Amino acid sequence: MESTFKVIIIGGGPIGLLAAHALYCAGIDFVLLERRQSIIEEQGASIVLYPQTFRVMHQLGILDVLLPLGTELDHHLSFTKDGKVFNESTRYRRIKENHGYGPVIFHRTELLQAIYECLPETSRSKILTGKALQNIETHDYGIAVSCADGSTFQGSMVIGADGVHSKTRHLMREIALKGNPLRDWDTEQPYKSTFRLLYGAFPASSLPGEGYDVQSSGKSVMYFSGKTRGWFFLYDKLPQPTTESNRYNEKEVESLAGEFADFPLNGTLKVKDLWPNMSATGLTDLQEGIVKHWSLGRIVLVGDSCHKFTTHLGLGFNNGVQDVVVLCNILRARVQETPNGCPDAETLAQVFQKYETTRKSPECSLTTDLENSGLETRMHTWSGTFYWLLSRYIAVWSIVEDFIFRFGISPSFQKAQVLDFIPALEIMKGKLPWRL
Template identity: 55%
Template sequence: MSSRSTTFKVIVIGGGPIGLTAAHALHLAGIDFVVLERLPEIFEDRGASLIVHPHTLRVLHQFGILDNLLPRGAELNHHLSFTADGHVFAEGNRYGLIREYHGHGPVAFHRAEILKIMYNGLPEAAKEKILTDKKLTDITTSCDGVIATCADGSVFHGSIIIGADGVYSKTRQIMRDLALKENATRSWDPVHPYSATYQLLFGSFPSSSPAGQGYDIQSKGKAIMYFSGPERGWFFLYKQLPRPTSERTCYTQKDVDAVAAEFAEFPLTQTLQVKDVWPRMLGAGLTNLDEGIVKHWSFGRIVLVGDACHKMTTHLGLGFNHGIQDIVVLCNSLRKAVRAASGSRVPSAKVLTGIFEKYQAVRMSSVCSLEGDVAKSGLETRMHAWQNPCYYLLSRYLSVPHTIEVLFMKYVMAPGFRKGQVLDYVPGRSALRARLAGFIL
């Protein structure tokens, strides 16, 4: 389906995975758009991985990129749980159960690979609308449109702004300023709406392990998640902070090296330790692991998606998947409104406000699994880091039996995946392969 010109135009702030998801969804909806990315490159290699769950593969199939994407990832198939001294205390079947219930297991990808395939999967006309080196500095709103101003002086006019610019969203900050400027006494989210209990060191390295491993390493106050792909391995090292914080912390290379040294003797696999791979790192970063859901997802003609409005820990690999669900729910409603608008095909401000409110209400309702998944992700992190004796017992003993794992995957995780929605205006390009048939259940 080709993009057609309309007088309704969306300005997407952020050219990461969720911003590119918006580009695909808007293009397929025939809605004009521009994506503004602050970095000079779309394919920044940050050394991180993304886990794509079965319900998200459905949407990527609608984009026409699934066949190109799957060979670049590794379907997870082997799960082990270690203690920090290398003792294996559980060999679970969580990935096999996901495949059994949904037709495909979760797939680990290098973040930059997903970005490249998502970008290259767009037609040339859509690629031209994705601009780099465009750092947002200001947003001006009016009764009939929005203006985004960038640090280089460039100005972009549109009908709405979608803020897909991550956990430290500039869009969210400006939206807050505009709301309080209009009414200084109104209740609004704080400048830093999330809190962090853990610090996270993430990185990638050339992996000699078989692809498809997804291991967790547990100890008091510290934990690791490890995944192996076709060419790279990725680790996520979690360390409990002295106290929870809502402030943004900027870490130096010295801080990165210090945290890595603390984990040097921790195992990643049965034959590999952190110290074995650290000299061969292809990229690493250190950040606080923010968690939470903001109360206000929109104001006027501005709306937030992804980490800009909800953030969860990385232990279950659900964050990227929920950002995609945001775009799906939002764009399904936007397309209907644009098509229903008479004359100029521009929905009124009142209609847009209703769309944004409905979008948030749906995503926060039992129709979706967002609230529960934020809680489950945080629970898993605290269990693996043995935050208190109850979490320790739950992780080391109570959740280990096979029967408990089956019950958890079948009655806790599976219902969440089945709630995944797809674009309602994109018919299947072809019948999904047999192994993906479980998606329709």
């Protein structure tokens, strides 16, 4: 029987690092294994944080470092591809009024660096790079993780925070089907893609705080302006939905960018104006879905490893944070209740099942957020007459927006949980109360 309880985190992205923060605050030992050679690598994507996530960041002591790095979104317009404005939404102001702060957009690399550097030095020393996951073996007494470089790590459980193409999820599936080949389990590629996404970053080209969209049949654009850089997201509907993971080359990137060249980004800029000055770009299929099985034995998944949204509402990262919160709340309580502080495999399975059940239940907004994200993507790409009418002529009415916020967006935000073992003053104060 192991003498200390230890968690092995797979993946050093933002969700993996937040899991490290939460475990440190919970007094639970951990090691984090990242396949890349460095935790901080320049990437072109942005991440939007909402007030429910700021509550958790405040608890972890990260918020005061984060906020100066981001840009609060405060102005939203919707354009047709010929540059006509057909809607000026108050969505950002409503979020701020209702929940204490508007959505804030961050450059992913800066967000990651801030989360990493806010960890105590003792915790940063437990974050190891160049550790590509190769295999997982479970035992009655614990779990062993082996990496491609030949190193092995022993622990009590594994948290797979290694993203949409999760190696942890892949190995978990192998273990499940090896035990019973007829067992009902997720497919090798559990997510479906209906759209592909070309994203990019570039030097700031307009006033900060703009969060605009451009809509057309089969294609749409999201444009965000920050303090020092801007980002666009170009959405292209695939000919057919697919579960395959396509890889795109530079020629395909240039070709798709050309199709969007004359699309506006705001009142003065078009895609072709910024394309020569891009600092980073990427083209990927846009997966959607929720995995059926989030755990097996001593292994559990969080973030994109177990659910993936389209990016129109920016809710993916925020839901990954909620995964960490719910899991760590339940796990810490069980560790403290166990006489030797080391829950056995059966107890961990119960913890993981409670975590998954909670996250998939009406207590949380996961399933609603998935549906709303997909709905917005289909509305903006006018994916059929219904979506075109809804986006172009119905959702533009203020009474409709009132209804959406009152019965959809705001209740979903209010459901968000915080870490129950870190007392903190509530700093996100708006018109609406938090439920927890």
